[in-house]
Amino acid sequence: MIETRVVDSDAEREDALAVRHAVFVEEQGVDEDLEYDEHDSDAVHVVAYDGDEAVGAARLRDLEDGVGKVERVAVLEPRRGEGIGRKLMAVLERRARADGFDELKLHSQIHAADFYTDLEYEQYGEAFEEAGIPHVKMRKML
Template identity: 35%
Template sequence: MTNMEFKIVTREKDLQRAFKLRREVFIGEQGVPAELELDEDDKRAIHFIVQTPEAVIGTCRLLLVNDNLAKVQRMAIKKEYRNKGVGSRLLSEVMDFAKKEGLEELLLHAQTHAVAFYKNNGFNVLSEDIIEEAGIEHLKMNKIL
């Protein structure tokens, strides 16, 4: 897929475009309550976007836990761009950034339908215990960098 740009969000305009996509995916498609989608962690997280000349088509955030560990959260890909490698490329960009920052491990809570996607991108299931977040089943996963 051409004409895609992967970048770290540095401008408020891009952050708002990322939030718009998250609302579309998590609130609009998945029924997550609006008050749970945007949170205090957005202020301190590092946000990533994938954009075409027309729109932001992918986003996620990286929340630093400590000098060695971060959480990958709020990963969302615009519906018409799913299963086309956009999510894997975005995750790869996030992992590259994390390595350059000296992080050693990434954690995430994967929606159960997305576990295979994360496994294909090198993440491992930490526990088969289901975690319920915003009414959606998740599994804890990690990747050692």
């Protein structure tokens, strides 16, 4: 059974970073200098576990007054399609509401935009490239 929770220890934070490394750096070829940034220290991190194995991760940070930004949503490749991403997003959205955010924004890789649309995010603006990967901007009112 998958357990998804807000990170509250250094070990859990390292697990979240390890999932991101596997997905973004190893699988997608994102440069490590782009993947890990100054926001990691103050963002809220969420990690999904199957037993003791970290299988998914995401983070939430304060973007501007009343607006949070969802970033680095990652699920290990063999575990995709099991609903882990939805569980990560549910935890992030609950936390965002608890933190007083009225809106969430994110940059979705184009291939994942339907996932967020199913979660009631709407696309705005034109497609753009980030870390060498095509993305679209999306948002949701909470």
